[in-house]
Amino acid sequence: MTDNDDARVALAVVSEPGDRVTGTLLAAVGAAETLRLITSETPLPAVVDPVEGGLWRGRLASRLTAASVDRVREHSDRLGLRIITPDAAGWPEGLSDLGVLAPVALWAKGDIGVLSSSLGSRVTIVGARAATGYGEHVATELARDLAELPRVVVSGGAYGIDGAAHRAALATRPGATIAILAGGLDRYYPAGHQELLSRVAESGVVASELPPGAAPTRWRFLQRNRLLAAISASTVVVEAGYRSGSLNTAAHAHALGRPVGAVPGPITSAASAGCHRLLHERIATVITSTTDITNLSEPATPSAATLRPAISVRPPAQTL
Template sequence: MDEEREARMTLAALSEPGDTITGTLVARLSAAETVHLITSGDRLPNGIDPAEGELWLRRLAPRINPGQIDRILSDMERHDLRLLTPEDLDWPGELQQLGTSAPIALWLKGDPSQLSTPLPGRVTIVGARASTAYGSQVATELASELASQGRTIVSGGAYGIDGSAHRAATVSFPGSTIAVLATGLDRLYPTGHEQLFERIEQSGGLLVSELPPGSAPTRWRFLQRNRMLAALSGATVVVEAGHRSGSLNVAGQAHALGRPVGAVPGPVTSPASAGCHRLIQEGLANLIIDAQDVTDLLDSTAGFSGDRTFAYSPTRRFSRTGPDLKF
C-alpha cells in the first residue's frame, strides 16, 4: 500500500463524510500532505478560513491513532472488503462532480463492476422508511422491471421503499442492485436487513460505504450518504415521501447535480405521498407511473458528461426558485 492510499484511509477515519476542508486540502495538496498537516499542526495554506481551519485541526488531531491503519486493514481482511480510491480504474468518476465534498475513499463488499456501468444504466430508487402497502408495491414493480431491462437499482438499504427496491432487483435479476450504506461495512445497518445485505452481495450485487470498518451510524452520516445516492445514478425516483422525508434531500441533491428526478404520485389524502406531490408541484420532478417513465428519464442522461459541479449543501430547501429539501 502506497503512502497516498494509506493517507486516504486515515482521512476517511478522521473526518466526517463530505468534510469540505478535508476535500479542499486533498485536492490542493494530496492526502498524504493533508495527514501531515493534521499530525504536525502546521499552518494551513492560504484560502482556508483561519477560524474554520483551527476548528478542523482541533477536531481531527485528537482522533489520530497509531494503530488505526492496522485495525482497518485487519477488519477489511476479516470481512472481505475492498478499498477503492480515485486513482483506481474502478472508481466511479461521477462522484468527482461532488467537488470538495466527494468521498475520500470507498469500501466495497461484492462485485465492484457494478460501479463501472454507464451512468444511464443506474437508477436510484428511494422513499419512506414507514412505507405503505401501495408504496412497497410500486417500488417492487419499478425495481423488478428496470432490473429485468439490465438497469442497476441503487438505494440506501433502509426499511420501507429502499428494502422493497433491493429485494425486487435481487429476485428479478441477481446482481442488479447497489446498497449505499452510512456505516462501516463490518456493522451493517439496519441490523434487520443483514440477510438482505447478504443476499445482495452473494447474488452479485454490491455494498458501498465511504466510511471505514468500525464506523457507527449517525444522523449526519445518513444525511451525507444522500449525496452519493444522487451522484451514482443517471436519475433518482422518489416513490413515497412525507413532507420532511430524507428522500426529498436525495432528490434535491440530484436536481442540483443536473440529474433528472421522478416522483410517484399517491392518494392526495396520504401523508406518505405529500413530499412526492410537492416535488411534482414545484416542477422539480417528473411524474412517474411506470418503468417506461423511468427509462425515459435515464435515456435523457445518455450524453451526460459529469462535468457540472456544485457547492454541496446537505440542508438545501426547496422553494419556487430552486432546490430545497431538508432532511
C-alpha cells in the first residue's frame, strides 16, 4: 500500500460512514494531509466550516492512535480481508459518484473481480425484512433470472427480500452476488445469515466500508444504503412498508440519477405500501418482469430469461 492508502485506512478506522468533513478534506487536500489535520493546530482549509471542523477534530482525534489502526490491520489480515481504496484494483465503479460522501475505503472478502465488474452489470435488489411469501417469491424469480443473463445481484444481506435475492443468485450459474454490510466483516450481521453470507463470500463478495470490530448501528444501516444505490446501474424495491429503510436506498439512487424500479403488490398489503408510494411519487418505474429491470438502464435484449415473467405460475421456489 502507498502512504496515501495507509492514510485512507486510518481515516476509515476513525471516521463514521458518510462523514462529510472527512470527504470534503479528502477531495481538497488528499488523504495524508487530511489525516495530519486531525491532530494538527493548523487552521483547516476554508472549504470546511470552522465550527464543524473543530467538532470533527475533537471527534476523530480521540479515536486516532497508531495502536488502534495496527489492530485493525492485523485483524483484517487474520480474517483474510482485502482493504481496497479508490486507486486500487477492485474499487467498484459508481461509488465515486457519491462525491464527498463516497466511502474512504472498503473491506472485502471473496472474489474482488465481482466488485470490479462494470456498473451496468450490477442490479441492486432490496426490500422488507419481514417479507411476505409473495415478496420472497418475486425476489427469487427476479434475482435468478438476472443471474442467468448474467447480472451481478447486489443486496444488503438482511432477512426477507435481501436473503431471497442472494440465495437465488447463489443457486444460479454463472450467478454472482455482492452483499454490502453495515458493520465489520469479522462478525456477519444478521447472526441468522452467517452461513448465507459465508457462501456469498465463497462465490461472490461481502464488503463493508467499516473495519472489523465495528458494530452495525441505525446510522450505519442508513449510510450503507447509499452504497447499495451507487454501486449498481439500477435499484429495484421488491416489497417495502410505507416507511421502510428500502425507500432510503431508492431515494439515494434517485438522487444519483440511477433508475429505480418497484414491484407492485396487492393494494391491501401493508408490505407493498412503500412500493406503491414510490410509484405514486414517480420515483420508480413499475417492475413486473426481468425485462422491465434490464430496460431501466439499457435497451431490452430478447432472451429466454428476459421473456420469462417475474411472477410465474409455478409454485414458489424452495428456500435454500
